[in-house]
Amino acid sequence: xxxxxxxxxxxxxxxxxxxxxxxxxxxxxKESPRxxxxxxxxFMEQVLKEILxxxxxxxxxxxxxxxGGSAPLGTFSARAKLAFTLGLIxxxxxxxxxxxxxxxxxxxxxVKASFEDSEIRNRCKILEHRVRDHPxxxxxxxxxxxxxxxxxxxxxxxRATYVSKKRRSYGKWxx
Numbered sequence: 001x002x003x004x005x006x007x008x009x010x011x012x013x014x015x016x017x018x019x020x021x022x023x024x025x026x027x028x029x030k031e032s033p034r035x036x037x038x039x040x041x042x043f044m045e046q047v048l049k050e051i052l053x054x055x056x057x058x059x060x061x062x063x064x065x066x067x068g069g070s071a072p073l074g075t076f077s078a079r080a081k082l083a084f085t086l087g088l089i090x091x092x093x094x095x096x097x098x099x100x101x102x103x104x105x106x107x108x109x110x111v112k113a114s115f116e117d118s119e120i121r122n123r124c125k126i127l128e129h130r131v132r133d134h135p136x137x138x139x140x141x142x143x144x145x146x147x148x149x150x151x152x153x154x155x156x157x158x159r160a161t162y163v164s165k166k167r168r169s170y171g172k173w174x175x
Contacts, residue, residue, distance in 0.1 A: 034107050051083055096127050130151070
């Protein structure tokens with residue numbers, strides 16, 4: 001896959017929300033297959049945290065839920081599930097996050113994991129955000145993963161801005 005050199009300052013003028021996305025893209029092009037998976041999922045975890053923080057009532061309690069060693073919403077899985085059940089991400093986005101999380105777990109826990117492993121290859125084939133095969137050239141599993149990860153992140157990177165408009169507040173409940 002060829003990487004295009006971009007001028008970040010030009011893009012950021014029109015799209016300030018891309019401030020974290022552009023460095024991710026730049027680093028992604030330099031990484032090994034395992035590095036691509038780990039960098040992408042680490043960024044996804046961060047973006048999910050930002051989406052949830054933008055929605056939940058601001059304060060120490062929300063921070064404790066999302067940060068720290070025993071944070072109940074400190075994992076990729078918990079963040080994706082909560083964002084989905086709160087309606088902050090779509091079903092398709094959630095399904096891709098789940099597939100990507102499983103791929104990440106393979107790479108993180110199996111030193112011999114490869115995009116050529118049948119389970120990983122099969123998961124890459126069903127990612128909705130991936131670029132589809134071209135009749136003259138089928139996409140390799142690593143390309144399917146990379147295009148799915150970058151496409152999904154592109155969809156989610158600015159979501160916190162929109163979600164913050166519906167931030168939760170304390171209700172007035174009847175006794």
